[in-house]
Amino acid sequence: MPSALLDLILPPRCAGCGAPGALACCSCRAELLREPAPRPPDPPPPGLPDCWSATAYDGAARRMILACKERGRTALVPVLAASVSACVTAWAAGRGVFRGVWLVPVPSARAASRRRGHDPVRAVAAAAARQLCRRGRPAALAPLLRQSRRVADQAGLGSVERAVNLSGAFEVVPGAAARPRPSDGCLEAADVVLVDDIVTTGTTLAEAARALRAAGAEPSAAVTIAATRRRCRVGEYHRP
Structure with a gap:
């Protein structure tokens, strides 16, 4: 039975710690929003925009991301989206102005979306846009990118291998404007x-940024729910 249906039938348990009573308890929600801040990889790949994350990819945050992404607990989407909207708000506050944002999800591989039965990043970006709008901050989902070719599984690849694997992997969706044109002009x-x-080595976000720039859209920032901690090998990370 799909996890999303089980969440409706059975008494909920926190996806972060297993405590009964809620899909995400107050403590684990707080861990997801631990500290929205710049968390670029070290060293950052060329072309990576200003890179912010809400928390580190560990503990309850890691378990909740995996529960939504790999185990079908899609009811967690609004919880994860709160991290993205908090990061966007903190990033804009650091600039001193909120002009509104187009949230461009990094596209998932079609095979991965079919296997999972959903596209978690796009769903989180859409929910984050709605949350920002409810707070009076103009935002909209802008699914401008798609994968232009198949890529290998990134797990276990180092930064150089990831860069080669992802080179030229994204493109702007044919027919999509470089910048969306909202009907109300706001x-x-x-x-x-x-x-x-x-964010792991940053190569995925850097490649997505390259594809946007090639179409005439300069990304101002990149925002993720979590950032992996640095491993023992310099410049190398592991993303499950």
Whole structure:
């Protein structure tokens, strides 16, 4: 039985710690929003925009991301989206102005979306846009990118291998404008912000940024729910 249906039938348990009573308890929600801040990889790949994350990819945050992404607990989407909207708000506050944002999800591989039965990053970006709008901050989902070719599984690849694997992997969807044109005009001067679930070496976000720039859209920032901690090998990370 799908996890999303089980969440409706059985008494909920926290996806972060297993405590009964809620899909995400107050403590684990707080861990997801631990500290929205710049968390670029070290060293960052060329072309990576200003990179922010809400928390580190460990503990309850890691378990909740995996529960939504790999185990079908899609009811967690609004919880994870709160991390993205908090990061966007903190990033904009650091600039001293909120002009509105176009949230551009990093596209999932079609095979991965079929296997999972959903596209978690796009769902989180859409929910984050709605949350920002409810707080009076203009935002919209802008699914401008798609994968232009198949790529290998990134797990276990180092930064150089990831860069080779992802080179030229994204493109702007044919027929999509370089910058979306909102019907009400309120977001004509909005910032383009890339959204992903995790930042590891930063090569995925850098490649997505390259594809946007090639179409005439300069991304102002990249925002993720979590950032992996540095491993023992310099410049190398592991993203499950």
